[in-house]
Amino acid sequence: MELGGPRCAGLVLLLLLISCGQGRGADPINIWPMPKSVTSGKQTLLLSNDFVLNTQGSKYPDSSGILKDGFSRFLQVLRASHVADSNSSYSSAHFPVCKGLHVVILSPNDKLQYGVDESYKLSVTALGAVYAYLEANTVYGALHGLQTFSQLCHFNFKARVFEVRQAPWTIIDQPRFSYRGLLIDTSRHYQPLIMIKNVIDSMAYTKLNVLHWHIVDTQSFPLEIPSYPKLYAQTRGINVLAEIDVPGHTQSWGIGYPSLWPSTDCQQPLDVSNELTFKVIDGILSDFSKVFNYNFVHLGGDEVNTNLCWLGSHYELLKKKGLNESEAYQYFVLRSQEIALSHGYDIVNWEETFNNFGSKLSRKTVVHNWIGSGVAERVVAAGLRCIVSNQDKWYLHYLDTTWQEFYMNEPLTNITNPKQQELVIGGEVCMWGEYIDGSDIEQTIWPRAAAAAERLWTPYDKLAKDPRRVTGRLAHFRCLLNERGVPAAPLNGPGRVAPEEPGSCYKQ
Numbered sequence: 001m002e003l004g005g006p007r008c009a010g011l012v013l014l015l016l017l018i019s020c021g022q023g024r025g026a027d028p029i030n031i032w033p034m035p036k037s038v039t040s041g042k043q044t045l046l047l048s049n050d051f052v053l054n055t056q057g058s059k060y061p062d063s064s065g066i067l068k069d070g071f072s073r074f075l076q077v078l079r080a081s082h083v084a085d086s087n088s089s090y091s092s093a094h095f096p097v098c099k100g101l102h103v104v105i106l107s108p109n110d111k112l113q114y115g116v117d118e119s120y121k122l123s124v125t126a127l128g129a130v131y132a133y134l135e136a137n138t139v140y141g142a143l144h145g146l147q148t149f150s151q152l153c154h155f156n157f158k159a160r161v162f163e164v165r166q167a168p169w170t171i172i173d174q175p176r177f178s179y180r181g182l183l184i185d186t187s188r189h190y191q192p193l194i195m196i197k198n199v200i201d202s203m204a205y206t207k208l209n210v211l212h213w214h215i216v217d218t219q220s221f222p223l224e225i226p227s228y229p230k231l232y233a234q235t236r237g238i239n240v241l242a243e244i245d246v247p248g249h250t251q252s253w254g255i256g257y258p259s260l261w262p263s264t265d266c267q268q269p270l271d272v273s274n275e276l277t278f279k280v281i282d283g284i285l286s287d288f289s290k291v292f293n294y295n296f297v298h299l300g301g302d303e304v305n306t307n308l309c310w311l312g313s314h315y316e317l318l319k320k321k322g323l324n325e326s327e328a329y330q331y332f333v334l335r336s337q338e339i340a341l342s343h344g345y346d347i348v349n350w351e352e353t354f355n356n357f358g359s360k361l362s363r364k365t366v367v368h369n370w371i372g373s374g375v376a377e378r379v380v381a382a383g384l385r386c387i388v389s390n391q392d393k394w395y396l397h398y399l400d401t402t403w404q405e406f407y408m409n410e411p412l413t414n415i416t417n418p419k420q421q422e423l424v425i426g427g428e429v430c431m432w433g434e435y436i437d438g439s440d441i442e443q444t445i446w447p448r449a450a451a452a453a454e455r456l457w458t459p460y461d462k463l464a465k466d467p468r469r470v471t472g473r474l475a476h477f478r479c480l481l482n483e484r485g486v487p488a489a490p491l492n493g494p495g496r497v498a499p500e501e502p503g504s505c506y507k508q
């Protein structure tokens, strides 16, 4: 099969276009993730060789160039390695020509924040229309609309033109969840900046909107507060959720400040009795607050082995305050939460904090589920918000977990009360860094993260109840990622497999 997948060959298509379309029944709609509402037809439009952006009537001034740059990326991705023939025998005499995209954005504001309006409407009419039309409340909705439009455009290899098939299109779209995350971990292996940027770009293709950056951990402390990656992400509509994981997972902190270690031979969790510990956390969060503008900061709090270095009576503070080691864990987390709140953040904490002292957590806490089932259910019943990342289904380094399992993992399982459902703000797939580096991070993430992305974007009643119903469409999207230079792995088999045999991309 050809990459562009033309249904009929060359000039013959000029004559047979309509019958080709009709003879095969409804053509599949190959958009990933599936929009909230979509209708299509059977006509073909050509894209003008000088396809332009028209913003007449838009209220968004685009002074930071987010829309303009998004449109340039759209053209780049589309044109990739294709050269259109301006003298193609396909001509405007036979097909309507679409001269550009008319984008109208209703809000002048481009502050990117949790809950920002990401909706858009896209229409491509087939007859007499010179511009496709995209309307959105914010520029971030418009970026999603551009991504969808890019999936409607194809290169016709025979005629050497870009075309939109199945017009007219009417798409009305908005996400199901406001938090659609992907975790990367820059502590366990070095992740080159270019790979992080690639990941951010491919997140935008699949409409994920939060890069959870697990920056530091036991093994290293690669933190310099660089503002650049964050700005890069923002122009693509992606929030950065920065994490400092305390008090466990912190051995590396003491390389620079040994007094943060409880002792030289017992190096984590952080020394809860040392005021410097909280000064350093305050300093880091103060720096974060200048760079990371997302509502939330992630304070970790997982896998704290309180029996390790906090035992015994040699801790002044524990003695003075009459705390035992599990109370010291609570004290640490709550004090760190207060520091984060003082810098204007709401807090995300891993689920152990909730499991151990849920009723004590700040009401501004979002509990990040990762271990077990039933946690989200208990969190929202307690009136707190929750992000779902259960490791049995949404941890990418478990290569045995198939894309089908990623697709079917439902964040609202067992949660029926609508008020409680609203407290599940979304979900996140996690690419922990122990077993990947720049050589294979992308094919470990894709296409399985895309399967979860549809779960988080598409309305529940439009999600497939059986993943076999979306195999063809996901395969199509996987091939599209490959065309765009993203090394997304084949769908046959579990994570990160190689193609089984020669053949079409769509069959792997």
Ligand SMILES: *[C@@H]1O[C@H](CO)[C@@H](O)[C@H](O)[C@H]1NC(C)=O
Pocket (backbone or CB within 6 Å): 086, 087
């Ligand atoms: C298109 O055709 C015209 C007239 O035949 C010719 O002058 C021109 O060079 C052609 N352009 C390309 C890009 O082949």
Ligand SMILES: *[C@@H]1O[C@H](CO)[C@@H](O)[C@H](O)[C@H]1NC(C)=O
Pocket (backbone or CB within 6 Å): 324, 325, 326, 327
């Ligand atoms: C710590 O003290 C609390 C009571 O204040 C108690 O419930 C808990 O079991 C104690 N934990 C340990 C590990 O001793």
Ligand SMILES: *[C@@H]1O[C@H](CO)[C@@H](O)[C@H](O)[C@H]1NC(C)=O
Pocket (backbone or CB within 6 Å): 373, 374, 375, 377, 413, 414
């Ligand atoms: C949903 O509830 C069932 C029955 O109580 C339980 O077996 C299952 O583990 C729950 N699933 C999740 C994801 O909480």
